Amino acid sequence: MSSAGTTPAAITAYLAANGTLAGTQAARLEQIINQKYIANFGVVMENWTDWRRTGYPNIKPIPTPVAVWNGVPRSLFYPFNEVSSNPNIKQKATLLERVFWDTRP
Incomplete structure (x- = not known):
């Protein structure tokens, strides 16, 4: 410091x-x-992952008229080449869908 x-x-x-x-x-x-x-x-990804994992820091979503999504994104879309080459993956409908370990409210 x-x-x-x-x-x-x-x-x-x-x-x-x-x-x-x-x-x-x-x-x-x-x-x-x-x-x-x-x-x-x-370092965006680290803090975002900590928030999804722990719920901290206490992030408040931006209201819908300003933001694209009505909430803080919980995951990312799969890359196009992954979805097109892997038949076991279905693209997420929104960024608000959670990954399996994201269980916090």
């Missing part, structure tokens, strides 16, 4: 506020994933 120009006082204050896990197991998981989200800012 200091190499990014953050002062030692700001580092100490941040660690005092966020440096210790507290609360229930769910609250601690949320704290960990939120910090991971901050650390991985710009």
Whole structure:
């Protein structure tokens, strides 16, 4: 943090506020994933997968008039060449279809 120009006082204050896990197991998981989200800012797939896996960070979908889908996408479409060459795969109807391990609400 200091190499990014953050002062030692700001580092100490941040660690005092966020440096210790507290609360229930769910609250601690949320704290960990939120910090991971901050650390991985710009790494879209990692944070998106964490959200689908844990439900954290608490993402709010954009309303339908603005967004294409009425919710946060839960999966990606299969590539065309995969669908056309593999008879066992059916293309998903929407990005809101879940993968098998995405069981969180």
